[in-house]
Amino acid sequence: MRANSQRVLLVLRFILGGIFIYASLDKIHHPAAFAEAVYNYKILPAYLIDSTAIVLPWLELVIGLCLILGLWLPGASFLSSLLIGIFFVAILFNAARGLDVHCGCFSTSNSTTHGAPMGWYLIRDGLFLVLAGYLCFRVLRGKRRAF
């Protein structure tokens, strides 16, 4: 049982860590395009757009590396849930006000054809949120026992 549950944790860490690292790479590569994607969400004030675009991808990379390498797991799993939660709310907010943004989640390329519908982003992000929330819960519960 115990070994099994440890394996689940490990798999979860690798999945989420992989998602975070994968999501960060294209944004790191194309800062201007990512800034445009942040702008298109029309949530942040203009003076925060560029600093967000500069910092966020690296934050995602650090979180992803921590998750995979098993470093600072409580903090990394907590931050991953928090970030995915924020993204989820941002997409939900824009869906609610009828703004169809290209989400810029994994790729900064802004194709001229219709992107995936907002509903799909919400379902995908909701799934990530459940995974991250569960990982965070498991890590923190394990740690609590250890203290």
Place this chain on the structure above:
Amino acid sequence: MLRQLGLQVLWQVIGILFLGIALGIVVNQVRSDGLSMVGDWSPEAQLAIEPGKTLVIGLDEAQQSFYSKRAVFLDARSPESYQEGHILGARNLPFEEANKYLNAAMCNIPKDSLIITYCDGEGCSLSKDLALELFYMGYDNVRELIDGWNLWKEHGLPTKKGTSPE
């Protein structure tokens, strides 16, 4: 026990935030295509093709070109929105399906003619994206009328319903 765990999470969160922010800023300083920390996201700056030259056109000028028939108006919104009402004479070139509509919409428009793109709402980026796209395709005289459809209606200028421009 809980407090200890909370503190541990807090310190790690601070550590990760610090690392991410530091890496982001340092790499941004070093790389050649780095961004400025506070960018200019005004419509004029976004449509600036070179310092001091922007693709934005004001309503007065757009209106003059409309009455003198010097300009071609392009509606960058969806065909549904276009049908519900558009600037009289405007052609529909939905930016999101630009590839599909481009040839039909741009036929017999010379590269140097005045083209005015518009969509609905100040936040609508379709007409901006369309204007930039056309500019880079070689249409040197393309302009964007920001919030064009709203402005046009507010000022009681000629509009038309249905699928045909006029």
